[in-house]
Amino acid sequence: MKRGDMAPEQMAETAQDALPPPARPLDAIDQDILRILQADGRASIRSVAERVHVSRANAYARINRLVEDGVIRGFGARVDHERAGHSTSAYITLKIVQNTWRTVREQLRQLPGASHIALVGGDFDVLLLVHTPDNRTLRELVLTRLQAIPEVLSTRTLLVFEEEDLEPDA
Known part of the structure; x- marks a missing residue:
């Protein structure tokens, strides 16, 4: 799989468990990336880059920084608990x-x-x-x-x- 096609959750799996550094200020592109990933945590780097109008390398670096800074704590599925047997x-x-x-x-x-x-x-x-x-x-x-x-x-x-x-x- 090419780096640009890697899903953000795959990047999060490689983040260290150490305490994150102090959060850096987020710009409008970072905020847009967060909005996209909150709606679809499985979005590829390529897709995110296209939607925020930056290169794949830039999107990859930004998502990686958001993970390393602890802004993005992880990726997961939103579960309908009732349908999953927990009514x-x-x-x-x-x-x-x-x-x-x-x-x-x-x-x-x-x-x-x-x-x-x-x-x-x-x-x-x-x-x-x-x-x-x-x-x-x-x-x-x-x-x-x-x-x-x-x-x-x-x-x-x-x-x-x-x-x-x-x-x-x-």
């Missing part, structure tokens, strides 16, 4: 013991169906988004797995009735 979604709020965020975060990462974890300010400390096959599995996740974490003081489950992905469509 129950919920946001779960957690109150945790002070100064245990890193420990709790590592345990939450291991939960089946966990898709987003955020440390937040307000009436609770952590917001967790999970997708499970059904309510019974969700109940087991909350009552058996989450509440067994010693640093979790309390939970509140908010069942999602309907959701919409606001990221650009392909």
